[in-house]
Amino acid sequence: MPLTPYQAELGRLLAGNRREDSYLAGAAAILAEPHTRRYSNYLDFFHDTPERVASAYEADRGTLVARGYAVEPELTQPGYIRAVVRRGPDATKIEWGHDSSWRFMPVIRSDEFGFQLHPVDLAINKVLALAGRQEPRDLLDTLHCHQRTLELGPLVWAAAGKDPGFSPLSLLELLRRRGRIRPEDLQRLHLVEPIDLEVLKREWLAALDSAEAFVNQRPPSEAGCLYYSGALARFVNPNRGGVGTVVPHFGRPGGVLPRVLEASEQ
Secondary structure, eight states: OOSSSHHHHHHHHGGOOOOOEEEEHHHHHHHHTTTBBBBBSSEEESSSSSHHHHHHHHHHHHHHHTTTTTEEEEEEEETEEEEEEEETTTEEEEEEEESEEESOOOOEETTTTTOOOOHHHHHHHHHHHHHHOOHHHHHHHHHHHHHTOOHHHHHHHHHHSTTTTTTTTHHHHHHHHHHOOOOOOOOOOHHHSSOOOHHHHHHHHEEEEEEEEHHHHHGGTTTTTTEETTTTTTETTTTTTTTTTTEEEEEEEEEOOOOOGGGGGG
């Protein structure tokens, strides 16, 4: 669980303030999963409206101050607040931000953090983040999602639904420009263990090649969806064997649970 003990402590403390419109997201929610390669520098809470950002910050600040933490705002603007939270020698950043309520799945309850964004939406957001910026941390997180949550091809396919300004192929073209990581880039990250850049490059190129093959094999009319297997009760790559009948799953504001086909419909 590559959150620091201090970050995990803060996440548990603030879990009681989380709601379906105020939830853990971003890298911290991805990195709270097993087998991730790095630690996050901050906790990220997303909100469905700018007004909700402000009310959530005030509630969290009140909880923190009451427990003896110092909250030092670094940036405050409509829809986004960043602060450093300190107690004794420990410190971390927390961000409260506004994000679109358009997503593939409803947010989920978390024993540790109250509510958090669904793993598949976390993965799709990370793909879009990597497409928009050259950040080594985004590439590591995207590869983690490819290996542990859902393959890159289905993620790219669905991401075109989250951001209709992209087609799956144009998104892949941007992702192919990423992956140029130098040793000094890794030195800026808080890694769980050393990373072999040659292995990382091979993993990334293989993920891109598999994603391109996926995109070229799917019907263009379905671009922007995920594929849900009722037999496996999860999102899948429908080009793989053994997934049974799959249902295209499109996002909407607030997310939606997948429709499971009845036997008579299959």
